Amino acid sequence: MTRLAVDTPALRPDALAPSRRRRRVPRWALGLVFPVVVGVSWEIGAISGAISTRLIPAPSEIARTLAVLASDGDLLGHSLTTTFRVLAGFVLGATVATVLGAATGVSERFCAVFDPTLQALRNIPSIAWTPLFILWFGIFETSKVLMIALGVFFPVYLTFSGAIASVDRRLVEVGRIYGLGTTTLIRRILLPASLPTYLIGLRNGLGLGWMFVVAAEFLGASQGLGYLLVDGQQTGRPAVIISSIVMFALLGRVTDRLLAWGGARFTGWEDGFTRRAVA
Amino acid sequence: MIEMHQVSKRFDTGLLAVSDLDLEVEASEIVAVIGPSGCGKSTVLRLIAGLDVPTTGSVSVAGHEVRGPDPSVGVVFQEPRLMPWLSVERNVSFGLARHEGDQSLVAEAIERVGLSAFAGALPKELSGGMASRTAIARALVTKPPVLLLDEPFSSLDAFTRVDLQEHLLEVWSWYRPTMFLVTHDIDEALVLADRVVVFGGRPGSIQTEVIVDLPRPRDRTDRSFHSFQDLAMGELRRSSGERFASRVS
Numbered sequence: 001m002t003r004l005a006v007d008t009p010a011l012r013p014d015a016l017a018p019s020r021r022r023r024r025v026p027r028w029a030l031g032l033v034f035p036v037v038v039g040v041s042w043e044i045g046a047i048s049g050a051i052s053t054r055l056i057p058a059p060s061e062i063a064r065t066l067a068v069l070a071s072d073g074d075l076l077g078h079s080l081t082t083t084f085r086v087l088a089g090f091v092l093g094a095t096v097a098t099v100l101g102a103a104t105g106v107s108e109r110f111c112a113v114f115d116p117t118l119q120a121l122r123n124i125p126s127i128a129w130t131p132l133f134i135l136w137f138g139i140f141e142t143s144k145v146l147m148i149a150l151g152v153f154f155p156v157y158l159t160f161s162g163a164i165a166s167v168d169r170r171l172v173e174v175g176r177i178y179g180l181g182t183t184t185l186i187r188r189i190l191l192p193a194s195l196p197t198y199l200i201g202l203r204n205g206l207g208l209g210w211m212f213v214v215a216a217e218f219l220g221a222s223q224g225l226g227y228l229l230v231d232g233q234q235t236g237r238p239a240v241i242i243s244s245i246v247m248f249a250l251l252g253r254v255t256d257r258l259l260a261w262g263g264a265r266f267t268g269w270e271d272g273f274t275r276r277a278v279a
Numbered sequence: 280m281i282e283m284h285q286v287s288k289r290f291d292t293g294l295l296a297v298s299d300l301d302l303e304v305e306a307s308e309i310v311a312v313i314g315p316s317g318c319g320k321s322t323v324l325r326l327i328a329g330l331d332v333p334t335t336g337s338v339s340v341a342g343h344e345v346r347g348p349d350p351s352v353g354v355v356f357q358e359p360r361l362m363p364w365l366s367v368e369r370n371v372s373f374g375l376a377r378h379e380g381d382q383s384l385v386a387e388a389i390e391r392v393g394l395s396a397f398a399g400a401l402p403k404e405l406s407g408g409m410a411s412r413t414a415i416a417r418a419l420v421t422k423p424p425v426l427l428l429d430e431p432f433s434s435l436d437a438f439t440r441v442d443l444q445e446h447l448l449e450v451w452s453w454y455r456p457t458m459f460l461v462t463h464d465i466d467e468a469l470v471l472a473d474r475v476v477v478f479g480g481r482p483g484s485i486q487t488e489v490i491v492d493l494p495r496p497r498d499r500t501d502r503s504f505h506s507f508q509d510l511a512m513g514e515l516r517r518s519s520g521e522r523f524a525s526r527v528s
């Protein structure tokens with residue numbers, strides 16, 4: 001996976017020096033350049049008074065708020081609550097989406113029956129379901145987890161169903177030659193072949209899960225990062241709001257990386273275009 | 280071993296690909312079908328493999344009517360069609376699902392095609408020739424009495440192709456399967472086959488047959504080989520010439 005496909009032509013020794021220098025800067029460091037520049041100018045702007053700190057607190061102020069929230073254990077509690085909700089909703093939504101996606105991807109008839117309905121439901125902004133969900137499932141965890149599951153469901157369902165339906169017909173024919181039945185065909189050819197696309201669907205779904213948890217926690221929560229956002233607004237503390245946004249960004253990023261990293265262990269066989277090989 | 284009687288195939292699109300075809304292949308015989316592309320020769324192979332169903336007529340293998348793919352018929356496609364997520368070894372054992380654990384069969388099939396050193400490699404790490412050999416090993420692992428090959432080497436360079444043709448003959452002498460080979464390469468047909476069937480026309484039908492009674496291994500530079508080349512080329516040209524003539528009129 002880490003093999004480099006492009007090498008500087010050895011015939012030109014003068015070309016070696018710049019390529020070596022470029023390799024010394026690690027990739028992750030490049031990703032830090034932009035946020036650090038923004039953060040430093042922000043801080044300078046706040047100190048010099050160019051930015052009003054009453055509405056836009058300085059990065060140091062946000063860091064202090066985060067530290068205070070962390071030290072009294074609030075931050076951990078809110079983060080855990082929210083993460084748990086996202087994961088529960090993700091597992092539920094992704095499971096249902098996987099089963100339905102596999103069914104509509106494999107069976108033409110099943111697709112004809114269910115897909116039009118699902119496509120129609122997809123166009124309803126899922127937040128529009130919130131009042132109904134609260135009415136049906138109450139104000140507590142059930143309605144929140146179901147909201148998130150609904151958000152996760154659609155991207156996973158769409159990508160997986162599409163991925164299965166577009167598995168190379170020629171590979172499926174090999175399965176037919178060896179007399180594979182429908183279930184073995186799914187297990188031995190369709191699932192592995194659509195795994196890379198499925199993984200992208202899961203990551204999209206997880207991303208939407210993080211968005212929906214905010215919507216769910218805006219409405220009647222007493223715990224969670226979304227509650228922290230509302231609390232910060234009502235008590236007029238922008239630093240708390242931004243702290244909670246920062247936590248969303250961190251948690252979202254970490255869970256996405258974990259999912260991508262876990263998935264990469266199963267898709268190492270892919271012979272695809274990688275940006276690294278070109279850049 | 281293979282019998283086709285009055286077989287016609289019309290696709291859903293209305294295209295009549297093959298019409299009134301009669302063909303017999305004896306056990307352990309190697310028959311090559313040559314013809315211009317689009318003449319329906321691959322359709323004939325798919326009918327024998329049970330991947331397509333004839334519109335009229337009957338196809339039977341070893342005395343049994345073909346009703347779908349059967350383990351006694353191995354197929355090597357034009358492209359290797361390997362599962363990209365499986366190693367060479369596991370691709371070869373793909374056809375062994377029912378009697379898994381027969382790793383000695385897998386190892387033997389891989390050795391027959393000379394890929395023992397690459398058993399653990401993924402398809403993306405193989406050259407075109409190695410991928411083709413893996414596909415042949417996969418078809419061979421069950422030692423099917425009938426082996427169908429659909430232009431198996433057409434995407435390879437000339438050196439690799441000659442090399443694999445020799446490999447294929449070695450495989451044949453291993454357990455003497457009945458082989459049915461579709462190709463558009465006259466030399467390939469003449470090097471491998473006992474009998475070359477010239478296919479052509481639209482819908483496709485057998486134009487003529489050439490019995491290649493040359494001893495093996497066949498020398499491509501030999502005079503008698505050349506005379507067979509001339510003969511086959513003449514027949515091929517004649518059959519496709521007729522096709523063009525009928526299109527003009």
